[in-house]
Amino acid sequence: MQWWQTILQLSLLASSALPAAAASWGFADATVSVQTKGAGVGSGPKHEIPRNGALSQTIPFGNADTLKVALTAQEGKSAKSAHQVFLLLQEPGSGLDIAYPFSVKGNGKSRIELTWKDLPSQFLSASDDLNARILIGSFGSSQAYDEPAFKLAIDRNLDEPIPTSEVSRYGKLPEIHHIFKSDPRSPPIVITLVFIALVLAAFPLLAGVWLYLGANVNHLPTAIKSAPLPHAVFLGSLLSIEGIFFLYYTSWTLFQIIPAVAAVGVVAFISGSRALGEVQGRRLAGLR
Amino acid sequence: MRWCSSLLLFGCLAAVNALSSSGNRLLVVLEDAAEKGLYSTLFGDLEARGYNLIFDSPKNEQLSLFELGDRAYDHVLLLPPKSKGFGPSLSPKNLVDFLNNDGNVLLALSGKSTTPSAVSSLLLEFDIHISPDRSSVAVDHFNYDTLSASEKHDVLVLERPGKLRPDTKEFFGGEGILAVPSASPHTLGDTSLLAPILRAPATAYSYNPKEDSGSVEEVFATGSQLALASAMQARNSARFTLLGSVESLQDKWFSATVKAPGGKEVKTANREFAKQLTAWTFKETGVLKVEKIEHHLAKHGLALEDLNPTIYRVKNETVFTIEISEYAHDRYIPFEIPENDALQLEFTMLSPFHRLNLTPIKTTENSTLFSTQFTVPDQHGIFSFRVNYKRPFLTNIEEKHEVTVRHYAHNEYPRSWKISGGWVWIAGLWSVIAGFLAFVVIWLYSEPASAVDGKRKKTQ
Numbered sequence: 084m085q086w087w088q089t090i091l092q093l094s095l096l097a098s099s100a101l102p103a104a105a106a107s108w109g110f111a112d113a114t115v116s117v118q119t120k121g122a123g124v125g126s127g128p129k130h131e132i133p134r135n136g137a138l139s140q141t142i143p144f145g146n147a148d149t150l151k152v153a154l155t156a157q158e159g160k161s162a163k164s165a166h167q168v169f170l171l172l173q174e175p176g177s178g179l180d181i182a183y184p185f186s187v188k189g190n191g192k193s194r195i196e197l198t199w200k201d202l203p204s205q206f207l208s209a210s211d212d213l214n215a216r217i218l219i220g221s222f223g224s225s226q227a228y229d230e231p232a233f234k235l236a237i238d239r240n241l242d243e244p245i246p247t248s249e250v251s252r253y254g255k256l257p258e259i260h261h262i263f264k265s266d267p268r269s270p271p272i273v274i275t276l277v278f279i280a281l282v283l284a285a286f287p288l289l290a291g292v293w294l295y296l297g298a299n300v301n302h303l304p305t306a307i308k309s310a311p312l313p314h315a316v317f318l319g320s321l322l323s324i325e326g327i328f329f330l331y332y333t334s335w336t337l338f339q340i341i342p343a344v345a346a347v348g349v350v351a352f353i354s355g356s357r358a359l360g361e362v363q364g365r366r367l368a369g370l371r
Numbered sequence: 372m373r374w375c376s377s378l379l380l381f382g383c384l385a386a387v388n389a390l391s392s393s394g395n396r397l398l399v400v401l402e403d404a405a406e407k408g409l410y411s412t413l414f415g416d417l418e419a420r421g422y423n424l425i426f427d428s429p430k431n432e433q434l435s436l437f438e439l440g441d442r443a444y445d446h447v448l449l450l451p452p453k454s455k456g457f458g459p460s461l462s463p464k465n466l467v468d469f470l471n472n473d474g475n476v477l478l479a480l481s482g483k484s485t486t487p488s489a490v491s492s493l494l495l496e497f498d499i500h501i502s503p504d505r506s507s508v509a510v511d512h513f514n515y516d517t518l519s520a521s522e523k524h525d526v527l528v529l530e531r532p533g534k535l536r537p538d539t540k541e542f543f544g545g546e547g548i549l550a551v552p553s554a555s556p557h558t559l560g561d562t563s564l565l566a567p568i569l570r571a572p573a574t575a576y577s578y579n580p581k582e583d584s585g586s587v588e589e590v591f592a593t594g595s596q597l598a599l600a601s602a603m604q605a606r607n608s609a610r611f612t613l614l615g616s617v618e619s620l621q622d623k624w625f626s627a628t629v630k631a632p633g634g635k636e637v638k639t640a641n642r643e644f645a646k647q648l649t650a651w652t653f654k655e656t657g658v659l660k661v662e663k664i665e666h667h668l669a670k671h672g673l674a675l676e677d678l679n680p681t682i683y684r685v686k687n688e689t690v691f692t693i694e695i696s697e698y699a700h701d702r703y704i705p706f707e708i709p710e711n712d713a714l715q716l717e718f719t720m721l722s723p724f725h726r727l728n729l730t731p732i733k734t735t736e737n738s739t740l741f742s743t744q745f746t747v748p749d750q751h752g753i754f755s756f757r758v759n760y761k762r763p764f765l766t767n768i769e770e771k772h773e774v775t776v777r778h779y780a781h782n783e784y785p786r787s788w789k790i791s792g793g794w795v796w797i798a799g800l801w802s803v804i805a806g807f808l809a810f811v812v813i814w815l816y817s818e819p820a821s822a823v824d825g826k827r828k829k830t831q
Contacts, residue, residue, distance in 0.1 A: 114474070164585045167512055167576060167788060169593065180573040182593035187586040218574055220524055221514025221586075226632065227512035229574055251561045253761045255537060255713040259726035261748040263686075269792035278795040282802055297820030298813050306816055319813060322657050362815060371819050 107226035115155035313357030320351035391564030394445030456489030463493035479617035482508035502591035511575035547640025554616035659696035696738035
């Protein structure tokens, strides 16, 4: 199982090594340092990057710091100036990349200084460390160099707000579901029943007070005897007015009850005047 | 025999491939008629797809994009000018007017010549920026063609572009490798109307070959900030595409073999990419059409007059349906929402009260029906059903249908006896009525209490 993988790797190595028979670009004498503003020249830590290699440490990079990278570009083993000597910063989360050119001298000595201001705001809000790669390449057949050099940790001051890089892009928006007002609720039925009992309790109270004060219906036989029709019709019409109101409350409309109430009202008026005439007769007779 | 059959096949393809969704008059602006031969495959492909190619030189004074105030052409293909610009008839203003009149423009630039400032100012209208010296070339020492540009590294060898974002449709993807010779790169401003089609790799940069310095120390832009082909779709869905490398459209590169450093020799897919690019720009792909919009109450047994009512009541259950089809090369096909994307319905009065994802419910031969059901908010007023679907590379859908939302009518509330809290008042009302009737009877027929007492005394 293992041997053919090894052979594959070896053949891959060989195949990639073959075109590299031409000279390839690289660097030597590379240093990376971070200098804090006001701390004096050469005060910050300075790390040496091995030749064509990478630094194992992560470099912290704060708000007031200046990142300095110096290197000597080499074609093969001789120092030479290359057309492209870039420090490429990549944010692994979004894949955003930006490259900064070194200032290159004729002998291949290159240096670059970066401050916080040079970084795009998307990098400042990144949570992951930035990958810093060194790109060295030039025209001609020499193989260009593109390898990771170190990792840059953005040392954000926790008190400062994260710079936002909100941009408008066409895309789907968050869903919105309307929040409805809650439906009106009734109190517990027990409380309702207690208050209904209180309201209905007024009846026995009223009846009790009336009886105590001597209310009675002793004149009913006399009234019926002297004017039976007006009394019956008058009381009946009062009851039917209330009945019409009940129908209005449950099912009838206004235009249904108006003629009905008008008719019953006329009946109540006429029969009422007769009935009240009988009552007046009793008063004149001294019965009440 | 072989060429005979291939000719037959070509003829069949020409018959199958029909027109763009927005007309077939294509103006090709070419300064030097002798250069026409360099692009014969491209022009042949376009003619086979049904375009009526009209070649003209920007020097022609009779040339005008408009005739009697209307567009004289449906699409314009601009090849880079040799002189200082495209002349007065193709000024930036005229081209912008052309776009405002729903015309589509494909502009190709070249890194071999300086881009005229008139073109640069046209690009600035769309927030597309080219390098200030206007004669930069994109180079990449890592992804170049070792066969044709082993020294200058200005023929970029790139993968076909994938999706712009995970939630967009792929119109330019596919197998194969693209060769982008001497491209004039550009950067894009921060607007949602712009979308890059083809980006340079992270190791690429742009430089001015006329500035002979040992190394670049000031770059216009680097890496994937550089775009080699970009699209601008205006609010009226008119399309403008900028291609940095006109050479990539030439016959030579349609059938070239390229080899990246450390890679294999492969045939370029430029012809296929050019087809995708022109098809998109001239509205053969990514064109959406709303066929039908329907909304109604969610109930069974709908009659025709129940559709699209002008008035709803608060808290009605409502169903909204929209039918969308997409134009693909020669016909309308059912539109499919890209993954991670959503077609959304908004029910708005000033601001959306509901924003809901529409789900596909039915697919017909050339359209898809999307639908959702929701409860009308408990707020009366003038609302509208809005579908505002604007996505990169797709034409805009902006639908607004106004409806009135009324509150409950007086007889639509629950009756008072159904509300247990109201029983106390109902009991109070009827006890007053009963008390009144009892009082009437007592008043009519009661004997005075003194008389009753007197009677009692008498009997005693």
